[in-house]
Amino acid sequence: MEEIHSETAKPDPEPKIIGLTGGIGSGKTTVAHFIEELGFPVYYSDDRAKSIVNEDDGLKLKIKQLLGEDSYDEDGMYDRKYVTGKVFKNNDLLEQLNEIIHPAVRIDFEDWVKKQSKYLVFKETALLFELQLNLQCYKSLLVTAEDNIRIKRVMDRDQKTYREVESVMERQMPEKDKIRLADYIIYNNTNLEDLKEQAEQIIFKIE
Ligand code: ATP
Numbered sequence: 001m002e003e004i005h006s007e008t009a010k011p012d013p014e015p016k017i018i019g020l021t022g023g024i025g026s027g028k029t030t031v032a033h034f035i036e037e038l039g040f041p042v043y044y045s046d047d048r049a050k051s052i053v054n055e056d057d058g059l060k061l062k063i064k065q066l067l068g069e070d071s072y073d074e075d076g077m078y079d080r081k082y083v084t085g086k087v088f089k090n091n092d093l094l095e096q097l098n099e100i101i102h103p104a105v106r107i108d109f110e111d112w113v114k115k116q117s118k119y120l121v122f123k124e125t126a127l128l129f130e131l132q133l134n135l136q137c138y139k140s141l142l143v144t145a146e147d148n149i150r151i152k153r154v155m156d157r158d159q160k161t162y163r164e165v166e167s168v169m170e171r172q173m174p175e176k177d178k179i180r181l182a183d184y185i186i187y188n189n190t191n192l193e194d195l196k197e198q199a200e201q202i203i204f205k206i207e
Contacts, residue, residue: 018138021141023172032122034200041121043121052104060072067082128140141202142178146189
């Protein structure tokens with residue numbers, strides 16, 4: 001008797017996740033935009049975190065329980081200024097707030113990955129190594145530049161003082177530790193053309 005072979009559709013393999021990171025003003029968002037131009041999806045963790053605090057009712061409740069009703073204004077929108085004032089210089093509260101927000105972002109990211117059809121997707125986050133998110137990634141890609149260059153770029157972008165930018169930088173993981181942990185590194189010390197070229201070469205290598 002003739003054997004009948006049924007063609008069962010194989011599910012698409014899970015996309016490989018590349019963690020894209022860098023300290024303040026390193027140029028990671030600029031690189032993320034180049035990556036999108038190349039046709040790869042990018043998840044912007046910080047942007048998503050800013051949206052999630054307004055979208056997720058469970059999260060809203062937990063934040064109000066931790067920091068008070070004033071964490072949301074009369075329109076029900078997250079009051080960033082109030083929250084920053086509350087957690088500023090209170091590491092314990094900041095840690096508790098992060099323990100509420102970070103898992104929500106992680107779940108949101110997992111949902112996002114499931115919807116992607118590309119074989120490579122990117123997760124842009126300043127905290128890739130700090131939160132050990134690199135362990136859930138296929139590879140990590142660090143964007144780095146000399147401190148003075150990063151400070152100058154952020155001063156121009158955000159109208160901040162040298163000291164304001166420097167103090168954020170001082171609270172981030174030292175660059176040398178990130179360089180040690182990263183699989184791929186882009187040195188963003190020159191111009192945008194050079195940055196784009198490096199990004200393209202690395203994506204080509206990862207592919
Ligand atoms: P943050 O974590 O502070 O959001 P980031 O790592 O995402 O920073 P970007 O916003 O990509 O950094 O870059 C910081 C600023 O520097 C932006 O205004 C960007 O346009 C500019 N910039 C980045 N790379 C270069 C470059 N090679 N030449 C000139 N300007 C650059």
